[in-house]
Amino acid sequence: MSSIDTLLSCNLNSRFGNMSKPIITFITGNRNKLNEISVILGSDVPFVLRSQELDLPELQGDPTDVAIAKCKQAAQRINGPVFVEDTSLCFNALGGLPGPYIKWFLEKIGHTGLNNLLQAYEDKSAYAQTIVAYADGSDDLEPKLFIGRTEGIIVPARGSNNFGWDSIFQPHGYSQTYAEMDKEMKNTLSHRYKSIQKLRAHFLET
Numbered sequence: 001m002s003s004i005d006t007l008l009s010c011n012l013n014s015r016f017g018n019m020s021k022p023i024i025t026f027i028t029g030n031r032n033k034l035n036e037i038s039v040i041l042g043s044d045v046p047f048v049l050r051s052q053e054l055d056l057p058e059l060q061g062d063p064t065d066v067a068i069a070k071c072k073q074a075a076q077r078i079n080g081p082v083f084v085e086d087t088s089l090c091f092n093a094l095g096g097l098p099g100p101y102i103k104w105f106l107e108k109i110g111h112t113g114l115n116n117l118l119q120a121y122e123d124k125s126a127y128a129q130t131i132v133a134y135a136d137g138s139d140d141l142e143p144k145l146f147i148g149r150t151e152g153i154i155v156p157a158r159g160s161n162n163f164g165w166d167s168i169f170q171p172h173g174y175s176q177t178y179a180e181m182d183k184e185m186k187n188t189l190s191h192r193y194k195s196i197q198k199l200r201a202h203f204l205e206t
Contacts, residue, residue, distance in 0.1 A: 021048045024081045024134075027074045029053030032163050033085070033192075040187055040196040045203050052078070063088050063100045063131055064145065071133035071143040083134040083199065087192070089165055090129065091154065093121035102165060111157040111168050124153045128169055128191040132199050144202065148194025 024047045034051045059066045067086040074082045089102040098105040118124055128150045133143040150171050157167040159179025166178035178186050187193050
């Protein structure tokens with residue numbers, strides 16, 4: 001188990017003045033995700049965002065069930081408020097595959113291989129989905145879920161390849177893939193943006 005050596009206050013103007021705020025741990029070892037989520041959350045949420053990488057069991061099944069189970073395990077390990085995210089890339093022609101297994105598909109067959117999965121199909125449509133599960137550390141409370149989804153199509157890789165499958169997913173209504181967009185544009189329409197915005201609204205309302 002290792003921690004990312006960054007403690008990000010969500011108030012960018014007084015980074016070290018907010019340590020009296022509660023700390024919420026985002027379970028990830030991915031700096032790109034951490035940075036993206038920190039930007040989406042903004043400066044006015046009533047907590048300090050910390051990240052930590054945990055070696056959790058690789059679960060299989062329905063993405064919602066997987067997110068809930070991962071969140072419960074993480075909350076027990078951290079012994080405090082946590083949130084996890086489970087992201088899927090679902091090809092409609094393949095009945096939703098690769099779905100939550102996109103990470104392993106990408107590692108094994110790459111962007112070209114993912115395109116080849118749809119070679120025999122006219123339907124190139126897909127959707128990207130992020131499920132964020134948040135638990136406050138109480139044993140008797142089920143995690144709260146915040147789901148974001150963006151429709152699009154699968155295209156040959158375009159743009160930077162340094163963030164997962166962004167270079168092959170083109171959202172509906174746009175001529176660019178996620179990877180070709182600047183961060184500001186992507187952060188206004190991505191599946192992750194939509195789910196984190198719901199998480200943000202939850203904290204601002206409570």
